[in-house]
Amino acid sequence: MSVVTDADGGSPEVADHIREAIHQGEFVPNQRLVEADLSVQFGASRAAVRTALVQLAVEGLVERVANRGARVRAISLEEAVEISEVRMVVEGLCAAKAARRATDEDLAGLRRIGDEMRAAVAGGDVFGYSELNRRLHATLRAVGGQKVADGVLERLRGQNVRHQFRLALLPGRASVSLPQHLEIIDAVCARDPERAETAMRTHLASVIETLPQVGSGPSGS
Amino acid sequence: MSVVTDADGGSPEVADHIREAIHQGEFVPNQRLVEADLSVQFGASRAAVRTALVQLAVEGLVERVANRGARVRAISLEEAVEISEVRMVVEGLCAAKAARRATDEDLAGLRRIGDEMRAAVAGGDVFGYSELNRRLHATLRAVGGQKVADGVLERLRGQNVRHQFRLALLPGRASVSLPQHLEIIDAVCARDPERAETAMRTHLASVIETLPQVGSGPSGS
């Protein structure tokens, strides 16, 4: 399902493995990624690892310096804010498109997500709510059917996981975001593109305001 | 100054050469890019060319199929529209940011571009106007100071040149876009972020409407 690294051909799986390892936190920001080590860890040739690192560098997940190797790129708080700002407008576009193109089944699915969200918040299921949040955004992107926007968001999300991740765990966060999520769903169900875009942007603006509270990643080793 | 392919280290220049060749029209859409040929053409090793092709594939300029090589990716009209839609919202963001952050010198520069645009249109200088158009958008992005957005736009622009390119040559196009450009400049000079964003989006929406008239690239060889 990888949208951004579609046309490949070179090293099909190694890049995915490394991406996954970074997302899982197995590789932390600023950690060195030594080609030889990775090649034994993933059972691939060094050339394959090298190709994967080049790809990840273009994607922005990894930083490569000539003759000094690759390391996991650390995202500063400032950059995390910028990423979220771009997400805000692009997801706003997707929400508007979704409001235009949604089928009745799509709307039923969205309403179901809304119900489950209510239930998760009522039951204090933080982790489940976080997963539903992910699913809502993914569904809206899918319904919107904007492949280019989807690719852009996929890449941005890849860089941002560490910051996004902890956000759902903030106490009281759900009570703020739940009504915003429901408003987005309502707007799409009303097939009102402008209202959907506004709702999505309001929601992500609120996320951006909250970002500083999760703290920036340590820049040192 | 390449923002998107910053952290490199592998093949510094080859990717730039190929990118340039594609933009210049030396390589046309769907044209095969044979590694051996490129390596002699650019005086680089095959491995360097290979690395460059991997990078360009991630950037979306090139399409790679396993065991069947790389070719210049053809952008359909539909995809060109999607690209422009994303550009619309992201450049809207940049315009809003520019309205907030512009210094007095920035505003003077923008006004100068506006004056030159008026002059170019009055004098029928289509090519000069096209260049000013490019400069206006670039300046707004620079003033906005949103690096992530700038990177996204850079990549999208790279895919879209062929479509964007012919647009300025359409007869009567300038008389439509000039007032839009001036409105954008006015809004930024008034330091009104919302108005600047709206103006930019109106402008790019008009570009999108015009896109079908430049025709889609032929899909066959």
Place this chain on the structure above:
DNA sequence: GTCGCACAGATTGTCAACAATTTCGTCACC
């Protein structure tokens, strides 16, 4: 005449070895 098949050419994918560069510890020297 057309379909299937094998073979040759072209092209990409992979690998291992070698060269170049950086990094780090050691030691002499001030």
Place this chain on the structure above:
DNA sequence: GGTGACGAAATTGTTGACAATCTGTGCGAC
């Protein structure tokens, strides 16, 4: 005690050859 040069270890960068795969062509069978 600190500083700088030297050298070894670690790591990346590059090259060339070889293997695997795809493409097109010609030949024979039906």
